[in-house]
Amino acid sequence: MKVEATIDLQTAATTIWDVTVVGAGPSGALAARQLSQLGRRVLLVDKASFPRTKVCGCCLNPRGQQSLQAAGLGNLVSSLGAVDISRLKVGSGSRQADLPLQGTVSLSRQALDSALVTAAVDAGVQFLPQTEARLGATSTDGRIVRLRQGKRHEELQIRVLVAADGVGGGLMKGSEVDSTVRENSRVGAGIIVNCDAAHYRRGTIYMACGGDGYVGLVRLEDNRLDIAAAFDRKPVKQAGGLGPLAAQILREAHFPEIPNLDRRQWQGTPLLTRQSHRVFAKNAFLVGDAAGYVEPFTGEGMAWALAGGMSVAQIASRAVDGWDPALGEEWSRVHRQVVGRRQWLCRALSRGLRHPRLTHATIRVLSQFPFLATPFIRSLAETATTIKSGIR
Numbered sequence: 001m002k003v004e005a006t007i008d009l010q011t012a013a014t015t016i017w018d019v020t021v022v023g024a025g026p027s028g029a030l031a032a033r034q035l036s037q038l039g040r041r042v043l044l045v046d047k048a049s050f051p052r053t054k055v056c057g058c059c060l061n062p063r064g065q066q067s068l069q070a071a072g073l074g075n076l077v078s079s080l081g082a083v084d085i086s087r088l089k090v091g092s093g094s095r096q097a098d099l100p101l102q103g104t105v106s107l108s109r110q111a112l113d114s115a116l117v118t119a120a121v122d123a124g125v126q127f128l129p130q131t132e133a134r135l136g137a138t139s140t141d142g143r144i145v146r147l148r149q150g151k152r153h154e155e156l157q158i159r160v161l162v163a164a165d166g167v168g169g170g171l172m173k174g175s176e177v178d179s180t181v182r183e184n185s186r187v188g189a190g191i192i193v194n195c196d197a198a199h200y201r202r203g204t205i206y207m208a209c210g211g212d213g214y215v216g217l218v219r220l221e222d223n224r225l226d227i228a229a230a231f232d233r234k235p236v237k238q239a240g241g242l243g244p245l246a247a248q249i250l251r252e253a254h255f256p257e258i259p260n261l262d263r264r265q266w267q268g269t270p271l272l273t274r275q276s277h278r279v280f281a282k283n284a285f286l287v288g289d290a291a292g293y294v295e296p297f298t299g300e301g302m303a304w305a306l307a308g309g310m311s312v313a314q315i316a317s318r319a320v321d322g323w324d325p326a327l328g329e330e331w332s333r334v335h336r337q338v339v340g341r342r343q344w345l346c347r348a349l350s351r352g353l354r355h356p357r358l359t360h361a362t363i364r365v366l367s368q369f370p371f372l373a374t375p376f377i378r379s380l381a382e383t384a385t386t387i388k389s390g391i392r
């Protein structure tokens, strides 16, 4: 169901907000909700209207669910019909490894993200969708953010900004915390299809690894098949597009074909790279993918986003009473604790997956000794001890 705007552009621009959150994905929606619960006046802006699709494997690991629980939203995923995941099937060449998974669920981003925005609105957040934000100049009291809705423009004077605009947002472009782009970064691609293929079972994540990228598949709450992929850029052109390359990688990994996959309308992403040298600027905090993107594997991206959203709220709330660079340093430390230490695992896995021979050899070993993957999978999903509820 559509999440309606709770405010119009002009009223938003003439109101004094304690905190403006740009980006209503998991990190932004949860940060906004927690800030509102702390008694702050919060505006949540997103360029999309909700529900919206998002290129994503749609798997939420135990850590992500723990953040929701800590926020008092423990029933959210089950109330939306999330599917329990018990297996991960990884294939490369003719080899497939079948690994046990525990605690992860699959859930469409349309359902999850809309529910999080609704929870924020219920907590008192004002929501302004279909509005693009760009960072303007620094002012004496805070910062200027420019809002654009179609042809209409307004300027917003803000005290504190939470930048939760994801991997390709560009909100902070040209600012002191503009991110660097790695040339060899992959691009993301996704599509959700109605597919009867019995091979792709509910409760299993399928991951086909090829030399040019990987394709992940999972059944959603309504039984549609979510397909999300990360590809090297050149082979996309060579194969004739995102769909043809996905079909090719599935074939290479001996996964059953999905009818017309190469002819469907895929959603692509900008380069999957975002690395800022700092996760804060004056009066501004970066959170979620906007604070740094690392390729996720079994539900880490949203878990980091939710943990970040929870943790940033308390620090951002204190910044409303007056900016102090020490708050930025504090957010850097907390951010490192909440997400940084676990990201190296995904970085290592992502590098490994770029070497087809290594991937193939690993899957060959795991196909015979699946228990060898258990410590690794457990470590990725490990519950956080550092999540702060953000509520005084």
Ligand SMILES: Cc1cc2nc3c(=O)[nH]c(=O)nc-3n(C[C@H](O)[C@H](O)[C@H](O)COP(=O)(O)OP(=O)(O)OC[C@H]3O[C@@H](n4cnc5c(N)ncnc54)[C@H](O)[C@@H]3O)c2cc1C
Pocket: 022, 023, 024, 025, 026, 027, 028, 045, 046, 047, 048, 054, 055, 056, 057, 058, 059, 060, 061, 131, 132, 133, 134, 164, 165, 166, 167, 168, 169, 170, 171, 188, 189, 190, 228, 229, 230, 269, 272, 287, 288, 289, 290, 296, 297, 298, 299, 300, 301, 302, 303, 305
């Ligand atoms: C191929 C692929 C597969 C993935 N699979 C998984 C998975 O299975 N599990 C998992 O946990 N993670 C997965 N991820 C990662 C996950 O999607 C992200 O980590 C997560 O969505 C980050 O949340 P976020 O709130 O930081 O940003 P997002 O969810 O990206 O939200 C950002 C929001 O900001 C809005 N926005 C952007 N710019 C502006 C602007 N200038 N003005 C206003 N609004 C703006 C966008 O419209 C968007 O709604 C995957 C990612 C990819 C690419």
